[in-house]
Amino acid sequence: SAVISQKPSRDICQRGTSLTIQCQVDSQVTMMFWYRQQPGQSLTLIATANQGSEATYESGFVIDKFPISRPNLTFSTLTVSNMSPEDSSIYLCSARGGGGLEQFFGPGTRLTVL
Amino acid sequence: QQQVKQSPQSLIVQKGGISIINCAYENTAFDYFPWYQQFPGKGPALLIAIRPDVSEKKEGRFTISFNKSAKQFSLHIMDSQPGDSATYFCAARGAGGTSYGKLTFGQGTILTVHP
Numbered sequence: 001s002a003v004i005s006q007k008p009s010r011d012i013c014q015r016g017t018s019l020t021i022q023c024q025v026d027s028q029v030t031m032m033f034w035y036r037q038q039p040g041q042s043l044t045l046i047a048t049a050n051q052g053s054e055a056t057y058e059s060g061f062v063i064d065k066f067p068i069s070r071p072n073l074t075f076s077t078l079t080v081s082n083m084s085p086e087d088s089s090i091y092l093c094s095a096r097g098g099g100g101l102e103q104f105f106g107p108g109t110r111l112t113v114l
Numbered sequence: 115q116q117q118v119k120q121s122p123q124s125l126i127v128q129k130g131g132i133s134i135i136n137c138a139y140e141n142t143a144f145d146y147f148p149w150y151q152q153f154p155g156k157g158p159a160l161l162i163a164i165r166p167d168v169s170e171k172k173e174g175r176f177t178i179s180f181n182k183s184a185k186q187f188s189l190h191i192m193d194s195q196p197g198d199s200a201t202y203f204c205a206a207r208g209a210g211g212t213s214y215g216k217l218t219f220g221q222g223t224i225l226t227v228h229p
Contacts, residue, residue, distance in 0.1 A: 001160070041221075041222070042221050043158070045216055045217070048215075092157055096215075101146045101207065102148070102163065103148070103207075103217060105157035105158045105159070106157050107156055108155075108157045110155075
């Protein structure tokens with residue numbers, strides 16, 4: 001299994017600012033994903049982070065709001081830009097190894113926007 | 115749109131009892147069905163998973179039953195313990211098209227096991 005860490009674990013931010021969340025996997029993985037989870041709700045896929053190319057965004061999520069980088073096979077970042085209180089949520093990094101079906105999640109970043 | 119519907123929303127079970135959580139999906143374009151367990155303040159942890167060519171998979175106290183024709187799958191937790199109290203999510207992985215390789219999650223079930 002892959003062990004995934006995220007930084008920061010939580011943050012309180014002001015409206016209009018941006019926050020970058022880092023995701024580190026302890027082994028090389030093929031696929032990395034970013035999810036959003038509202039408290040008490042299910043998980044919603046934001047985008048697939050592609051190594052060496054632009055991320056693939058799901059409907060309702062755009063690159064200008066959620067720019068993503070993936071410089072190598074173990075690391076990715078998600079930026080939440082120009083934040084509003086509606087962006088308050090838990091952001092989860094996820095990864096899946098090459099050839100495997102199992103998908104693992106990081107501990108999440110709890111974001112509060114005031 | 116691919117959907118996975120999960121029930122019940124919440125479940126209360128006595129210690130030692132059986133917890134059963136059900137999920138149903140609406141089309142056949144899924145090839146892998148995992149269950150995740152999530153404790154408050156933590157990320158989801160992979161619990162057990164099944165592929166559609168298998169009708170049942172058991173790992174310790176956790177069993178997945180899969181009914182391909184009915185497009186339903188369920189999680190059974192035998193001898194439920196207070197430590198099992200958590201939120202459980204079923205998921206289904208897209209097998210093709212724009213959903214290939216992506217997990218679609220159910221709405222979640224909050225399980226409470228009373229001592």
